[in-house]
Amino acid sequence: MDAFSAEIWQSVALTIELASVTTMILLVVGAPLAWWLARSKTVLSDAVATIIALPLVLPPTALGFCVLVLLGPNGPGGLLASFWGEHTLAFTFAGIVVGSVLSALPLVVQPIRNAFVAIGDGPLEVVVSQRVSPLHAFITIGLPLARLEFFKAAVVGFAHTIGTFGVVMMIGGNIPGRTKVLSAYVIDYVQASRWREASWVAGGMVMFAFAVIFTLTLIDKCCARRGT
Known part of the structure; x- marks a missing residue:
């Protein structure tokens, strides 16, 4: 079937x-960051939490454009790419990884942060009394x-990236074999009036998506019954 060709x-x-x-x-990146945000009570941590949450309200194209500028020849990405003879990280696999990480970061950091907050100070006070390092307490x-x-x-981050x-699209374009992700084919097929393939x-x-959400729901129910 053409919908599942080699290109697909x-x-x-x-x-x-x-x-x-x-x-x-x-x-x-997200687990240590969530730990710091959960334990810190400074204005800096509030500012960082706000920055992390921006992808939740920013249009994906706006976020993609901002990252595209940073990864371009005149941004930090261009400087980094120059170390191996390239001019930009845009339109590369590494570039779309950066964009995907920033896009999904709040979906990963926020629930882990909430879990760390729910732990409370009690268990940590016991560890601190034993004069262990913050890293040891984290682990x-x-x-x-x-x-x-x-x-x-992890499951939500993986599914969101899928x-x-x-x-x-903004960062990597639509290059088959390099940056063209599966979701791009829906647009391509619709534009070509290939409704069956779309x-x-x-x-x-x-x-x-249904399987992921349904599985997470079952996990929540199972844990609620066990009281965990």
């Missing part, structure tokens, strides 16, 4: 790779107690 499967592989890399970065207290939200945030389009791709993404 190439885009599926690229999208899964993008979501996997993005999710790993989100967890490595031995924070992560184990927030493991469920950590897992759920369905992302506007940010990736329905197959969109339908598959709807089923994936």
